[in-house]
Amino acid sequence: MTHRPETGPRPAAIGLLLADDHPVVRAGLRAVLETEPDFExxxxxxxxxEAVERAARPDVDVVLMDLQFGGRMLGSQATAAITAREDAPRVLVLTTFDTDADILAAIEAGATGYLLKDAPPEELAAAVRTAAAGKSALAPTIALRLMDRMRAPATALSRRETEVLQLVADGLSNARISKRLFLSQATVKSHLVHIYAKLGVDSRTSAVAAATARGLIRR
Amino acid sequence: MTHRPETGPRPAAIGLLLADDHPVVRAGLRAVLETEPDFExxxxxxxxxEAVERAARPDVDVVLMDLQFGGRMLGSQATAAITAREDAPRVLVLTTFDTDADILAAIEAGATGYLLKDAPPEELAAAVRTAAAGKSALAPTIALRLMDRMRAPATALSRRETEVLQLVADGLSNARISKRLFLSQATVKSHLVHIYAKLGVDSRTSAVAAATARGLIRR
DNA sequence: ACCGGCATCAATCGAAAGGTGGAGTACGGA
DNA sequence: TCCGTACTCCACCTTTCGATTGATGCCGGT
Known part of the structure; x- marks a missing residue:
């Protein structure tokens, strides 16, 4: 039984906060979601x-949060800031791409769901309702990827390994990497061997390709 | 609603066709552009x-075309198909990212303008009007990049070189690339030497990094 | 206290990639 | 026609990388 101390039985409208740096996307989300009578x-x-700030107000039930804002604070950080509070609204993460790195960061940050921006309006509305109810809402594609991730924990590189691989992706030789990180070349090679094993590849270029495809490093 | 008789000076409404695979973006563009009284x-x-098909009707003055459709036909191909016709509408290309490769393809395909999706509504409307008037409409960022491109033609890789470099970026060894392209390894190496010279680098990984940064290859 | 993962380093060897210097064909513009 | 560019190929040599093996110290969890 839902007891609400406020002004009587108000209509059960779900309050939405849209956070996206693209004006067009904001307008689109608004247009799509406002056609639903139980959304506001x-x-x-x-x-x-601004999302973090505005999400503190009690009229927000679900935040639709973009992950890639132009520079500055990341969507995942904002998500963490919002969900850390008492009585926080649910956060539904919206993004254009489904790279593993993004997903993981968002889930860890406390996102209730994760949706791709190219989702049809019905799927979007359904996800909002699911999130408002406190249940996890994941796009099928995303859920599958998470399963994969669980099944293959070997894909996770250690911090140092990621650091080395990022420099490889930037085009540095082993010698340069070793200088940059104050290591011996032997250590760099050693890290690379482990990286190759984890990614199932056998060269630096294919390691970069694999890691980029899985979103383990930034391009 | 507004019925227009065929005769007499009709209101100069600019007819728009929106082509984008994201429902949200379509709704957003519609919402943003319909606030302008002279747009329809x-x-x-x-x-x-469908964009190619629909653009054939005479009520379309400007097509707003996404570049990355989910698979199948590319936006640049559609642009080419549309602008190839008699009495074709103007095509304004809209995309999320400003990679050089995309820009070039779109311009070559006959696009009148090129805009980033994160552009503010006013800029969007201004670009549509500019395009409708037949003038070139390029976002400042884009125009700058094109200037850069002009100034440094050495950066432009040949078709074959791009092809080789793309395979390098995919993680293939010289041996595999040679088999894939029916070349000798010597030829592959030769292409790579030229690529290194043009990009000012000296290894395959740094070539991939440089080319990715300049948008010469897809990631 | 022990084990496993992480991070660090060493030595060696063969394979792959890069550097240099040609060289021939084909095509299109000056 | 001549020049430049792109594309193809060869040989030789040097450097870098990858594969293997082995070792040490640290930290966190059982």
């Missing part, structure tokens, strides 16, 4: 910082 | 094929 878009903001 | 969105379509 209470605000839309262009930055992650 | 005559249709929106989710595929490049």
């Amino acid at each position: 878009v209470v605000a839309d903001v262009p930055t992650a910082e | 969105v005559v249709a929106d379509v989710p595929t490049a094929e």
Whole structure:
């Protein structure tokens, strides 16, 4: 039984906060979601910082959060900041791409769901309702990838390994990497051997390709 | 609603066709552009094929075309198909990223303008009007990049070189590349030497990094 | 206290990649 | 026609990389 101390039985509208740096996307989300009678878009903001601020107000039930904001604060950080609070709204992460790195960061940050921006409106609305109910809402593609991730934990590189691989992707030779990280070349090679094993490849270029495909490093 | 008689000076409404595979983006563009009194969105379509088809009707003055459709026909191909016709509408290309490769393909395909999706609504509307008037409409970022491209023609890789470098970026060894392209390893090496010279680098990984940074290859 | 993962380093050997210097064909513009 | 560019190929040599093996110290969890 839902007891609400406020002003009587108010309509059970789900309050939405839209956070995306693209004006067009904000307008689109608003247009799509406002056709649902039980949704109410209470605000839309262009930055992650404003999202964190605005999400504190009690009229927000679900935050639709973009992951890639132009520079500055990341969507995942904003997600963490929002969900860390008492009585926080649910956060539904919206992004264009389904790279593993993004997904993992968002889930760890406390996102209730994860959706791709190319999802059809019905799927979007359904996910919002699922999230509002406190249940996890993951796009099928995403759920599958998470399963893969669980099954193959070997794909996770250690911090140092990621660091080395990032420099490899930047085009540095082993010698340069060793100088940059104050290591011997032997150590760099050693890290690379482990990286290759984890990624199932046998050369630096294919390691970069594999890691990029899985979102383990930035390009 | 507004019925227009065929005769007499009709209101100079600019007919728009929106082509984007994301429902949210279509709705957003529609919402943003329909606030302009002199614009009329005559249709929106989710595929490049439908865009080509619909753009043939005479009520379309400007096509707003996404470049990355989910698979199948590319936005640049659709652009080429549309602009090839008699009395073709103007095509304004809209995309999320400003990689040089995309820009070049779109311009070559006959696009009148090129805009980033994160552009503010006013800029969007201004670009549509500019395009409708037949003038070139390029986002400042884009224009700058094109200037760079002009100034440094050495950066432009030949078709074959790009092909080789793409395979390098995919993680293939010289031996595999030679088999894939029916070349000798010597030829592959030769291409790579030229690529290194043009990019000012000295290894395959740094070539991939440099080319990725300049948008010469897809990641 | 022990084990496993992480990070560090060493030595060696063969394979792959890079550097240099040609060289021939084909095509298109000056 | 001549020049430049792109594309193809060869030989030789040097450097870098990858594969293997083995070792040490640290830290966190059982």
